[in-house]
Structure formats: structure tokens, C-alpha cells
Amino acid sequence: MPEGDTVWQAARRLHAALAGRVLIRADLRVPRFATADLTGRAVLDVTPRGKHLLTRIDGGLTLHSHLRMDGAWRVYPTGQRPHGGPEHQIRAVLGNEEQTAYGYRLPVLELLRTAEEGRVVGRLGPDLLGPDWDPEEAARRLLSDPSRTLGEALLDQRNLAGIGNVYKSELAFLAAVSPWLPVGELAPDVPPRLVATAHRLLEANKDRPDRRTTTTRRPGTPLHVYGRKGRPCLRCGTAVRKAELGERVTYWCPGCQPGPAGDSTDRRPPHN
Helix, strand or coil: CCCHHHHHHHHHHHHHHHECCECCEEEECCHHHCCCCCCCCEEEEEEEECCEEEEEECCCEEEEEECCCCCEEEEEECCCCCCCCCHHHEEEEEECCCEEEEEECCCEEEEEEHHHCHHHHCCCCCECCCCCCCHHHHHHHHCCCCCCEHHHHHHCCCCCECCCHHHHHHHHHHCCCCCCCEHHHCCCCHHHHHHHHHHHHHHHHCCCCCCCCCCCCCCCCCCCCCCCCCCECCCCCCECEEEEECCEEEEECCCCCCCCCCCCCCCCCCCC
């Protein structure tokens, strides 16, 4: 699933291609909005909000999309054949004289009034890459349900908007706590450090083509634990383990992250 930095990059590409230009092609391939005609309207801006994309269009309209597990927006010069996937996977086309954006495999695509954006993003917590970032509020929300596991609390977009499965695992490792530990049992200094680290990592990665949370430059080591099941921890050498926490796969180092652990039998396929 794309995380906040990936969505931020997608918004930047779309904004550069579409903002300030009039649409000469607009095709929303979902039944509810298939007849909507956006041609002749200018795209005002493309704004990320956590994992959501808001494409604002002249006339008080917003095209809301969410990439979920494998959605993507691809931009090509107008007139060039797109090659981001089979034609039947395209859910949206927005084009001007110079550039055309194609939305592939978009599970969420809806056209709404810009004034009603709060209906789809109003419940989100502070956006790690947004102008509303508030570390104190993010830490408060993270602790709002003391019995909830750290991993689940980090993934809840009502607490912090923008964290996905990769950052969940990496943040728990960097805080040296088990992702299965209830947040109410965290030491007082941990929540502020967690949200500060989350903000730092997403800010650092929003301009990188490849996500990195480590400082080592050895090949194959951009991340501490995510995707490294069975490989030695970069810090202590203990084999990294993988298990499911809720409905999402989690990676952790038993040596560096003491506390409760998950069932690492891997009987179900991971939801990466």
C-alpha cells in the first residue's frame, strides 16, 4: 500500500502536469460518475492529504482518489500511448494539451464539491507531510486508546495521516519497542519520539525515488526490518521475524524490540 511519502510524490507529479491547465479530456470510468463532463475546466491544484489525493477543479469540484493496495497515477505526454497497465485497469483519464494523467486500479474515485472535502478527509489526524502537522496532537491521538497495540495505533489514519505498513514496522524498531505492546504501556518519552521520527522519515523520503530509513549504505539495506524476515538485524544480528498484527503483516527484531510478540508461523499470505 502506498504510504504518505509515495502519495505526496504522486500529487507533485499530477500537480506539475495538470495544475493551471484546461482539461481537453476527462473520463471517469466508474458508473456513478461516468457521465460527468469536466472538459473545458481548469485544474486548480492537486493536494495530498495523508494517503488521499484531492484534485481540485474549476467550478468548485474535487476529484478524490485513494490508491489503497496497488492503485497508481501515471502521466504521459498527450498523444502518447499509456503503458502503466492493461487498458481495462484505467479508472480515470485527465488530459490537457501537453500532459495526460491515467489512474490505474483506483479502488476509490469520486467527484464531490470542494466544500464537502471534509466528508472524506475530515476524520484524518495531523498530516505528517501537511501544513497542519501538529506533533503534540498526533502524540495525544496515538495514546487515545491505551489498550490498543502500537502497530494498530500507528496505522490508524485518525491518529497520524500518512503511515503505512512499512513505516509502522520501521518506527516500532527505531523506538525499540514491540509493535504488539499496548500504547498505554509505552514509556512517557516514547510517543513524542515516535511522532517526531515519523515526521523526519517521511520528510526525508518524500524527495527520494527509493525509501530509506537506515543510514548504512550497504547494498540491500535501505530498511531495518521490513521485508527482511530471517535476515540478521542490522543492529544486533538476531534474525528478523514476521507475523500478522490485526490484518497486516509486521516485521520486528526480537533482540532489539522486547515485549509481546506475534505468531510468526506465517500461515496466511502477507498483506503488503
